[in-house]
Amino acid sequence: MTVTTNPSETNGVDVATLFATLDAVKAQPEIARFQFRARNSWQGGTHSRSEFSDFHGATQEMEHRSVTAVDSDHPAVLVGQDHGPTPVEYLLHGIAACLTAGVANVAAARGVRLHKVSSTVQGDIDLLGIFGMSDGTVRNGYEQVKVTFHIEGDADEETLRGLVEQSRRRSAVYDALTNPTPVVIDVVTG
């Protein structure tokens, strides 16, 4: 028997607040406009560090509960010092984390109690592209990213698979990767 102290919470998702938030957005669509930010600083060699602190959303400036810093570097085999995962590895975290958050939200909204969700992500890349040694057939980025979910919950297989499918349909990172995302680069010198 499971004792639920907050009847509106499933999978750690406050479903009542989730639906209230959606209602608020329906009433005032401009609160859905967000801007996320990162500040990166070069540490030497191929090593850099980004900080995430503030963002804009719901018509106001907002702060994360705490500032997060993450490091990237190239491994020794790619002539770096391996002070952190490579930049491309963070994309793999992004897709896994986005789909997983969506699975939890969708499951909560559908009343499905999850026991366990894990995933492995593999990104295949031929570095001939970034080395400038391609004959034009090798791209710079991943040839393919594969996400394998392992899901356990109080529902049949079809229902559990449906959670992932709905999460995919609403995933910001899935869209950002599978469809072209405009990236503008400005340079200030001096």
Place this chain on the structure above:
Amino acid sequence: MTVTTNPSETNGVDVATLFATLDAVKAQPEIARFQFRARNSWQGGTHSRSEFSDFHGATQEMEHRSVTAVDSDHPAVLVGQDHGPTPVEYLLHGIAACLTAGVANVAAARGVRLHKVSSTVQGDIDLLGIFGMSDGTVRNGYEQVKVTFHIEGDADEETLRGLVEQSRRRSAVYDALTNPTPVVIDVVTG
């Protein structure tokens, strides 16, 4: 006057090893095939954690110097617990870190000594897409990502701008975002 103990090192990049690595790839292109990986586990609600430990490259299984773990969550305004940056924010780190590593490598190869490289990244997103409230005109992912570099180094403005441009042309993350990246999702239940 600058005292350089390793004449082959510029900007913390071992240029001799960099060029030797490129020569090795030219001689044996299959060593350029890499597979990067992340393992994600759901922590409850919209919170999940990824670990980066091993990867495949240069025809062998390899390990990072240490295992890195990163957390993602939704902020309170998006009905999360804010245990870490959102998944989409990690994409902003990825593009900044990839371009910055490239700038350092390209500068070293061109003999340009860098003093400082920093960048801010902004990603604009209208959450009507992922909320399922779009009339079809609002995408799920970022509408636009803007990277603003601040670069100081021993070179004129045109040369410094050229470093960023060459880095962009060879950036794995820039390609992964601006062009479609195939993402395959498998689900195992039970």
